[in-house]
Amino acid sequence: MTDKLTAKDFATSQEVRWCPGCGDYAILKSVQKALAENGADPSNTAFVSGIGCAARFPYYVNTYGFHTIHGRAPAIATGLKLAKPELDVWVVTGDGDSMSIGGNHMMHALRRNVGLKILLFNNEIYGLTKGQFSPTSRIGTKSPSSPKGSVDTPVSPGQFAMGCGARFFARGVDTDKVGMSDVLRQAHAFVGTSLVEIFQNCIVYNEDVFANFTERRNAANTQLHLKHGEPMLFGEDNGSGISFNQDTWSLEVVDASTSPDEVLVHDEGNAIVARMLIDLHLPVALGVIYRQPAVSYEDSFYGHHPSRMERKKSVRDFIKGPSSWTVK
């Protein structure tokens, strides 16, 4: 490419049809910006989605795009990645699409480590079907289908991913441009499945469900931005830190100024700490929580294929079977 592309080059002519004020707008901007910054080639990029508000995403990105059926995007994207391993394949999904109807496909994409960048827009509600509780909704969520409050225990996408053998798990907040830019850059560069959970505000059906940690005025005290190799510090002037309590076998907040040696240094390859970070409530852990690279599924698939999917022989060479005879 001669000219460097900008975020605008990744926008389509289609009118964006999310509700005014929806967190999806901010995510769309961040993704378009990240594609430009990361040097993505639109011809060599495909966005695949399932069903839900988030799934409209591909219509608004000027790359190849496939809006498929509910929950199945990881399966379709896996087939696409196997057919074209050099392609940059993104999956856009929501909490219902990925953790409920499509939970199985998400599980198998993660454990295979297929080279997909999966963006999970988690708003803890079904938006497009008008506000029913979702698999990530908290117990007691009042909705048209749970007027007295939901009774289901919510699933944690992060714990789910770790349980499936995911190799990359990160988190971002829809409106946090800086954090999203960093997370998207790292997810994009990862070889294998990178799963990014994005806390996304549904202003119509679940407004401010994440406000306790996303509100800017208090963000410093409620968000822990993780950086590999750096101490887990947060709060005004990084005055607080995260340490491991050996008595309770859990993470806890400590005063970083009085006990700096107790503050953990983030090691993204540590699965045990990653699981504890995922469960941390305040502050909420953001950024790359876990990264443990391994060979990608498409590399294994082609590596084990006797001719790397090339046609090296003709049907003529196989058609006779183990034995044949001639009739004269």
Add this chain to the structure above:
Amino acid sequence: MNKNNDVESIVIRLAGDSGDGIQLMGSQFAVSTALAGADFATFPDYPAEIRAPIGTTFGVSAYQINLGGGPITTPGDAPEVLVAFNPAALKVSLPMLDKGALVVINNDTFTDRNLAKAGYDSDPREDGTLNDYQVVAADISHLNLETVKEFGLSKSEGGRCKNFYALGMLLWMFGRELGPVEEWIKRRLASSPIMRDANVKALHAGHAFGETAELSANLAQINLPTAEMEPGEYRSITGAEALALGIAAAGELADRQVMFCSYPITPASPLLHRLAHLAELGVGTFQAEDEIASICAAIGASYGGMIGVTSSSGPGIALKTEAMGLAVSAELPLVIVNWQRGGPSTGLPTKTEQSDLYQAVYGRNADTPIPVLSASTSGECFDMAIEATRIALRHMTPVILLADGYLSNAAEPWRIPDISHYDPIITNPVPDNDDSAQRKAFTRDPKTHGRAWVTPGMPGLMHRIGGLEKDIESGHISYDPANHQRMTDLRTAKVDAVADFIGEQAIEHGPDSGDLVVVGWGSTYGPIYQATRKTDTSFIHLRHLNPLPRNLGKLLARFDKVLVPEMNDGQLTTLLRASLSVEPVPFNKVTGQPFLIRELVDKIESLRGASS
């Protein structure tokens, strides 16, 4: 049966416990039959359990083979030779036999315990049950163990050689060479020399037993003629083998790689296993996490420019339904193979049926037409796989190819085709004009209505596709009422247009007008062929079920009666009645077993008797 019989054809049934190696013995006998130049058809008939309890009637595994001068098109109605490895096998198989048949039984298994397990109150060898049959009761287990004693095997290891002992006997009866089977054993058991040598010895000993026993018993050698077959090179082939080769050939003819995505299910899995061995033909096999994922991955591969293929049986096809609609909406090529089995629900997984015709033609939400084809014989699965792919790529549509459990496993001689005689499979080119990428992707051929196959990675052709209704020209999302009507009409016209490319329906044999025509589809081809030959009746066999060939209505109108035999409750009958102005006579059988020739002959004769 007299000594040194000369017969035209003969039906043999081998039956025993699931663990007796019956299927192996049968398939090796089929290969030796093929090499001796006889025509044949086989019918592996086995239980759903992998190793059902020993000695029970529901654990009986059988392999039937019909061989002779031909043309042989069915595994035969009534076995003339039965080899029963235990009382249960005898109990299950005896009702299929005509009086006078030869029954070879393994004496050693006729213990009180086994007789009780098979449900015999008294010993059938002594109570007159076998009076109307010729019986050879040989101590097969015992003779075999004596034979392999020198190898120092355990009793169970030694016992495993007995199918080759029995095969040796059979090969003697039909004057077959031992060489090819011996070579096969040596190849197969190359890594365990003791078992290899023991099995070879058992094979020879069984053959020698045939020669010796002839002196004292009524075990006689049977001379079969070689078949009159078209000159050429032949091999033995099952439907799964032929379909796998056909899919690979389609890839070669289209010069595209094939991505086969499936989830294990009986009786579809043999296709996955076969294709896994054809990798060097540019074929990839992906075992998905479920049926839905398998069709979705195939759609993803088609979106990426490979030929996406998926396969299953009825219950799995049901799960794939929503994704089929996506492929229709996105106008992507896809081949869906359905190996039909007995249903509903889990039904009879290892038994055959052709009851998914409604599912294939009608079984989707909304107006979602898909072309439907069916294969008639094991060998024909090759051509139909190519035809299905050709239609999928030409019209940019999913195509359903119906086969069934019988075809999957049944072997027949197959004249090996020359792939250079097949036309290449052409795909729609990307238009060379100034349209937007979105419009280029949805530019359709006026005759086939197939769109250009624009795939991710093509420079500058970025566009969006999906399951939402789209504008007929620009391909953008559209909720416009008139556009939805046009798109619905387009999808109907596209499938209808397939009929412009498939040629006219031909008559298999018989006059092209008269009092009666028999119309079949799928694996009932064999028995209908024989029954209509025997009764001099016209026979039409359909390979294209949606759309039907253009001339079919006119053709059927020339007959007073149309008889439709099917292994279902009347599905083609309904389809013909709905699509053409005919009122067929249904003849339905849903026992999990193929039609017998004589059942069809009786039906044809009763219809003709009634009309005269």
